[in-house]
Each structure stands twice: as C-alpha cells, then as structure tokens.
Amino acid sequence: MKHIFQKGTDESRPTILLLHGTGGNEQDLLPLAEIIDKEANVLSVRGNVSENGMPRFFKRLAEGVFDEEDLVFRTKELNEFLDEAAEKYGFDRNNITAVGYSNGANIAASLMFHYEDALKTAILHHPMVPRRGIELPDLSGKRVFIAAGTNDPICAPQESEELNELLANAGADVELHWENRGHQLTMSEVQAATAWYK
Template sequence: MTVPPDLVLAERPAAGEPEGLLVLHHGRGTSEQDLLPLADELDPERRLHVAAPRGPLQLPGWPGFHWYAVPRVGYPDPATYAAAYAALARVHDGLWARTGIGPERTVLSGFSMGSVMSYALGLGPDRPRPAGLLIHAGFVPTVPGWEPDLAHRRGLPVRISHGSADPIMDVAFAHDARERLTAAGLDVRYAEHGGAHHLAPSDAPAGRAFLDEVLPPRG
C-alpha cells in the first residue's frame, strides 16, 4: 500500500480555549475549503477547533480532490480507500497530539464521500472511539479487509441525514446504516429530507444541537 504524504489541512480556531474538535471531511471532487464555512453554522459561538483535511486523490477527468476511487457506489476501491484511511488516521492523530483535544472530545463529520470517511475512521477497529459522528448523505463502506468495529461503539451518538430523492447515494444506504448501527446498540438519530444529494436547511440547526449535546460546554 502506498500511503499519501501528509494531507493539506484547513483550520478554524476556537474563540478561546477549545472545548472540543470538529473534523469536516469534504465530498467528492471538492476540497478542504468546501465545508469549512459550515463551521460557523454548526458552532456559531466558536467553542470548537474545526479542521478540514483535503482528500489525497486527484482523478483524470474529474475536478477537485477525492478520498478514494469509485468502481461502484457503496464499494470503494480497496487500494485507494486503504491509502486514504491511513493518511486520514495520521491527520486525526496529529490533531489530537497538537491540540491536546482527545478523541473523546472529537466529532467526525462530512458530506457524501466525506461521510464515508467519517464512518470509516469513527468505526474502524484500529481507531479510537470519537464523541460522535455527524453524517450527511453517506454510507458505511463495504471494503474487502475492513469491517466496522460496532461491538465497541455501543451508545456512540450518530446523527444521519439523507435526502429521500438522492440520485447519487440512494437513501437505501442510509436506511441500511440506521438499521445496522441501531441493532448494534449505537445511539442513532435519523433525519430524512425530501431533497437530493445536498445538505438540508434543517441540517445546520440539528447539527448544532447534536454538537452541543455530545460536546457540552465545560464548566
């Protein structure tokens, strides 16, 4: 496996001493700047340190950056997925070491392909348990050699939002994730909107409430 070099990282610092860490993983064909403006909607009081890494992969004929190649939706290419997983693990580990904020005060979030990576790093058997997962239009990946460790994630808060008319990632992926994670004892909150492959207007206030719950203010 070829591991990409360190990923480009955009950050929005907290207003004071950070009370937690929010990592935003962008979708297919965009960049680390795509979701960073969402930080002020999810965390208007700037309690949290927010980081947005850039995917390691550029594909011929496609704009922007990607986390992995897509032979079939729901089934990432194993080699590029493994490389992105390793590179993103280094980013998360580096953020925890540099900021002093541990995984227990970290929420992993993203959109589309970025939500897939949030599931991957948040549920991976070799990765620490985060404070929560904030998922938009994603799926739990099916990749040979990788399985989520759900047995050690009982009670983990997960908010899933998905459009019922999504033509890119069918809403059936969200239904499957909801059923699978709920059956394993994770604390799943599910919201389905009538739109397509995009964030819904309700996602920002609901995400803000989720963050306030799983990363409550200290003191």
C-alpha cells in the same frame, strides 16, 4: 494532509473535523462549523485522492462502487493524521466530532467502522455504507446523526437505513433525519444536525 486548523475559544468543546464532498476542498464546510459550534476547534481536511482533478478521500471504481482496498488504506491514513494533528495542535484526540458530506461522510463512517476511538461523534450528510461484511468495533457511547434525502439519486434511502442499523447494532446512538430532497446539502438538515449536536 492539506488542512486548515482554527483554534477554538473553549478548551472543553470538541474539535470539529470537516470532511468535504467530491470535488470540494478544505474551505467548503467552514461555514458549517461556524453554525454548529462557534467555540470549538476546527480541523478541515482536503482529501488526498484526485479523480479527474476533483479531490476525494478515497478512490472509487464507479459511481457508488468504492475501491475497498484504497478505502481501508485512506481510512488508516486519516486516522493517523488525526493522531498527529492532536499532538501538533494540542487538542483532545478523544473528543472529535466529524462533520462530513457525501464522500467526506463516507470516510467518517469508515473511521467508525475500522477504529473504535477515531471519533466520539459524527454528523454524516448523505453517507453510504462504507464496507459490508466486516465486524464493527464496539461503538457504545458514540453518537451519530445521519441526514439523508428521500429522493437522493446517488445515495439510495436504503443505504442510509442500512448504515443506521449497522452503527446502532454496534452500540452507537444514531439518529436518522430525512429531508424530502436529493443529494444536495440543505440548510434545514444543517440546522437539524446543529440542534441534535447541542
């Protein structure tokens, strides 16, 4: 997978995995890593799927309708890529904090839905429920921050509430943060996520 890796200055810090939104790329969220944790490793990945030339992490059938088969395949692909990257760059595979926005937040949530130890922590900006009707792994000890917009036209507030409930029921420690905004990524939610992370 096309990516950028930046080695951190403190070995004990997590590796921050950056996952962009639709049409973004591996450069987009680098400023977020700088705000959240200057000392951490950064692994920023570009989605392998192209929708009319816009990079994404998995296919969709329509706005808000995921191609579940592709989602499962791409989630496995990303999880395996993380295994390989940890070996290649020498970071702790069990200490990854995902920071995802929109489509990137959805694939991060999907990692947690399918693989117990894929992520230790996740900051999900405007995520949706990746899949319904599946049993989640035991997520005890995992921490998740969900940032959602009360007027988000793409990701309805009840999506965020449902995701919060599913992750919490699987044992994760979840915080749901509301912004009185739409789908855009705001500085105030990034600051709230940073405070939570620290």
